[in-house]
Amino acid sequence: MKKKIIGVIAAALLLGSSIGYAASSSLIGAKVTGLFTIQKEDGTKIADAVIINGSAYAPVRAVSEATGASLTVKGKTITMGSKEAVAETGTTVAEPVATLEASVDTAKLKERVTALESRVKLFDDAIAKEDANFYLMETPDQQESAKKFIEDLKARRAEASADLADIKAQLGE
Structure with missing residues (x-):
């Protein structure tokens, strides 16, 4: 009987800790606290971004196309290549x-x-x-x-x- 009780308690602790971890590391069920429009300086709309837990989430492809950066997706890794360099004056110079x-x-x-x-x-x-x-x-x-x-x-x-x-x-x- 003691073995069954210990087994149930161990299972509950393991299951409870994994659920707690999943809830803390996921955006599923998180509340969207704001919706913002991303646009260029000339007013051209790029995409919409949402604010979740104080962080902005925007479509990577839309942002990369707007900035002229290349975008490569390999497996679960997204790589943005830079096609612009920032000069010492703070202006953007195409290169x-x-x-x-x-x-x-x-x-x-x-x-x-x-x-x-x-x-x-x-x-x-x-x-x-x-x-x-x-x-x-x-x-x-x-x-x-x-x-x-x-x-x-x-x-x-x-x-x-x-x-x-x-x-x-x-x-x-």
């Missing part, structure tokens, strides 16, 4: 990706071209979809909101197209 081999640099540029072409196509698809849905809007407020959203998509598509043209020019295409 090419520093690599020892030109072939590595060219491969990265071609990878960026592929990503930007995909992004432009996604914007084209989203614009076409919103244009098709525009006439289904019932109220003038909904139509005005849809117009603004379509204009924002077009502006973001133009930025991606300009970046794509710049990189293709670097590659000599």
